[in-house]
Amino acid sequence: MARPKNKKVENVKPVRDAEATQAVILMSAEEEFAQHGFTAARTETIAAKTGVAKSMIYYYFKDKEGLYREVLKRSHADLIQTLQKLELEHLSPDTALEIFLRALLDCVSRNPKLPTIMFHEAVQNQGKYYQHSDSVSIDTTLIKILEQGVTAGVFRQLDPFQSAINVMGTCLFYFIGAGNIQQFPQDKRLLSKAMLEQHTHEAISLILAGVRQV
Amino acid sequence: MARPKNKKVENVKPVRDAEATQAVILMSAEEEFAQHGFTAARTETIAAKTGVAKSMIYYYFKDKEGLYREVLKRSHADLIQTLQKLELEHLSPDTALEIFLRALLDCVSRNPKLPTIMFHEAVQNQGKYYQHSDSVSIDTTLIKILEQGVTAGVFRQLDPFQSAINVMGTCLFYFIGAGNIQQFPQDKRLLSKAMLEQHTHEAISLILAGVRQV
DNA sequence: GTCTATACGAGGATAGAC
DNA sequence: GTCTATCCTCGTATAGAC
Numbered sequence: 001m002a003r004p005k006n007k008k009v010e011n012v013k014p015v016r017d018a019e020a021t022q023a024v025i026l027m028s029a030e031e032e033f034a035q036h037g038f039t040a041a042r043t044e045t046i047a048a049k050t051g052v053a054k055s056m057i058y059y060y061f062k063d064k065e066g067l068y069r070e071v072l073k074r075s076h077a078d079l080i081q082t083l084q085k086l087e088l089e090h091l092s093p094d095t096a097l098e099i100f101l102r103a104l105l106d107c108v109s110r111n112p113k114l115p116t117i118m119f120h121e122a123v124q125n126q127g128k129y130y131q132h133s134d135s136v137s138i139d140t141t142l143i144k145i146l147e148q149g150v151t152a153g154v155f156r157q158l159d160p161f162q163s164a165i166n167v168m169g170t171c172l173f174y175f176i177g178a179g180n181i182q183q184f185p186q187d188k189r190l191l192s193k194a195m196l197e198q199h200t201h202e203a204i205s206l207i208l209a210g211v212r213q214v
Numbered sequence: 215m216a217r218p219k220n221k222k223v224e225n226v227k228p229v230r231d232a233e234a235t236q237a238v239i240l241m242s243a244e245e246e247f248a249q250h251g252f253t254a255a256r257t258e259t260i261a262a263k264t265g266v267a268k269s270m271i272y273y274y275f276k277d278k279e280g281l282y283r284e285v286l287k288r289s290h291a292d293l294i295q296t297l298q299k300l301e302l303e304h305l306s307p308d309t310a311l312e313i314f315l316r317a318l319l320d321c322v323s324r325n326p327k328l329p330t331i332m333f334h335e336a337v338q339n340q341g342k343y344y345q346h347s348d349s350v351s352i353d354t355t356l357i358k359i360l361e362q363g364v365t366a367g368v369f370r371q372l373d374p375f376q377s378a379i380n381v382m383g384t385c386l387f388y389f390i391g392a393g394n395i396q397q398f399p400q401d402k403r404l405l406s407k408a409m410l411e412q413h414t415h416e417a418i419s420l421i422l423a424g425v426r427q428v
Numbered sequence: 429g430t431c432t433a434t435a436c437g438a439g440g441a442t443a444g445a446c
Numbered sequence: 447g448t449c450t451a452t453c454c455t456c457g458t459a460t461a462g463a464c
Binding site for chain 2: 036037116166170171
């Protein structure tokens, strides 16, 4: 059976599309790093899931660390940007908090791997691949909101620093446990659209009720 | 300067105390596994921090996995036991919740490495080293308390399952971030006694206020 | 029980053909 | 740009002396 000439129907692999190749590597790498962290991640596993040769990783990203840095950068980009353009200054603390939380939860719902990536980076590498701007500034924003709420009297007497951490925990821990608890029947997977929306709602309710002055 | 005879002051190492050797290995291993998880942990690093030879790990624990299992078991023992003997059945849901939370936070404050060990196990290994009894039962207890509180009307309308996860997050996330955020001046280390007590207080306050019916 | 030395496999990285 | 084949370091695990 003859094929149309000038068309490689069989042997689809050598597409020679640089962008596409990088994209699949990055996607596979994000998954691997999210589950295992930098050290325990295997370049071979990353390559295997893409279909492209392992050496492509080194061609495009120099080495494992280069790939890791790129994954870290891209994973955080969306979150950083979203939170930066929030304009919370002129809002009341409780509205600001709700908007902040909704934005945060939207981001991580879109990219559920982000919390585990952050976690591995924080625990394993003590955050050494983070620029001082990144996740630090996230917490700073939240601390400020809480501080203003306390002084304004709309939030109860809480420690802004400690509470900021706990609030983040309420939002993000869900995604850390997700991998472990997801062996559930039906459409109760923790990362299904319905469950993610519910988590967003539940987390925001819990936090707002938790900080409010009674 | 002569030393008392029959006393090895110099060359302290060959003590030949089996229990002591195992103990130092386990302590060092717990630290290493807490930071890096099973795969990324290095037996050489574990041994180096103890002063005993690397081969002692294999002598006492067969292999890296055997050591890991033992660390896992011991780390969880305290928590499992403490929560099992709580007797929460005859208490009102809000009192039960507070007691449960205080017990949980006491345990993890005594052993701050536990949350990161759990985390690594959940994310990296998808909980495969867990028996079905362990951390699952922790959450089950919490879910039951929340359910009873909702039906009794003392808690607001919340989803017990989702809220249980979020409550755990409020308590435990602190310890996950601790390694990363601890570069703080003075006695503001996140794992200092004062800060741990404050965290216990802040977390309980946030949760109780967050679930209560208004 | 403890150590040193070493075997062996896994995994990161490179060379060179196509 | 992509692949295959190979190198070599690092890390687990064992052998054997003390």
